[in-house]
Amino acid sequence: MASHPLMFDSVWRDQQKYEDAERVYRQHLSGVKSTTTQSAQDNKPASGSSLKNEIAQARQHIQNFLSSGSSASGSDEQVMKRVETLEKENKELKKVVDDMRALVQRLEGRVSSLEKGTGTAAPASTNKPTPAATANGDDDDDDDDIDLFGSDEEEDAEAARIREERLAEYAKKKAGKKAIIAKSSLLLDVKPWDDETDMKVLEQEVRKITCDGLIWGASKFIPVGYGIKKLQINCVIEDDKVSTDFLEEEITAIEEYVQSMDVAAFNKI
Template sequence: MANPMMHENIWFDKSKVESAERTYQEHRAKQVDGLVVQGVGLGIGMTVDSPELAARLGAVEKENAELRQVTADLQAAVSKLTARVNALEGGSSGAPKSTASAPPAASKQEEEEEDSDSDVDLFGDDDDEEDDSLAKMQAEKKAAQDAQKKTKKVVIAKSNIILDVKPWDDETDMAEIEKAVRTVQCDGLKWGASKLVPVGYGIKKLQITCVVEDDKVGTDLLEEEITKFEDLVQSVDIAAFNKV
């Protein structure tokens, strides 16, 4: 029995069927405001009904086209660069000996010019002048300070001290005590006026004034020196102490 499909002629008109299907899909896409995408290897058009998906597919196609253009530009640039490098290498290998020897001479001349330029100190003179000016200003300042120190009066700190020198009893000779006290002499000490002041029971004390330089004479030194006269002096007290 013969195959009934042999009497069907549709399979022998595949191209007509695909064309009809494509026309139908395009018509449908226009009706639904979609996008017909021609896929590689699909053979027929594919209809996208979603506008959002259609926009995304369109953006992808645009991006692919831009990437293809960038790739083509890069390939062209690489080709030009390769050709230029090959040309430079070919020119260097084929150049005559006289041309190859010229660059070293030029380089030597350039080195000599650079050496001569390096010997020129564009700022050396200015630096020397500034150093000289600074040294001169410092010398003038020091001279002025020295002159000021010489003319300035040196102030010596002094104090006025009143001492109370007490005897052992009323029989002690107060004139001998004063004479002994005034024998105490040292640099920065100057004795002044004195008087006898009654203490009681007929006893008197010697009250004597002195001016001392603070850096040279202290009250401890005065008390120590005066009490050495232990046969005459019982004690020494500071009655008054004032800065001069």
């Protein structure tokens, strides 16, 4: 073991004592007695006791130093253990974050498909293990196979079944319900050019106008004045097929007999 520096401090502090002891020894060899001999002898027990105390203190310093070194080593071991624990926790947190990111991606895919109304399943997670990895025994990503929200295929099949049932019920109701056709009843006034116009021929020409959704009804001749009469004729039309503009164009096209046409009455049926 290397000597501790404190072990030699007392030698330099007691230099004077050693020099006195050496001087007494030389005087003893020469046969000369000195008064300092007695004092040196008197101080000898004290010097020896002081040296023992200093040696004990030095040993205590060494032990303290060694104990402090061992405690420092123990502290380093605790720090290393703490670092390893933090690294492990960091890996676990990273795995949790990756799982949450994959889950969010699946949810975004499902929401986008629902918004588009396509009814397609959400895209599979990209973290799902490949067949090669499964064959090699890589089971680290088993958690990715767990479907937290049920099977998308089962939900799609159920939604399709419900949609088909509703469509069938709607078609059945629509087939059993009689379609309502909007119709109107018109009373038309057809005026001739003068009193010499043959009103019967005029009426025949008007009734020759035929089309789908037009039915002619009763008619009569009403005097206007100065021997002139007008044809007042009733007809029923389907609003989606025949319009008043169509009737006016067709009737006024009979230019030889017809001067004008007016709608005297218009009623919805």
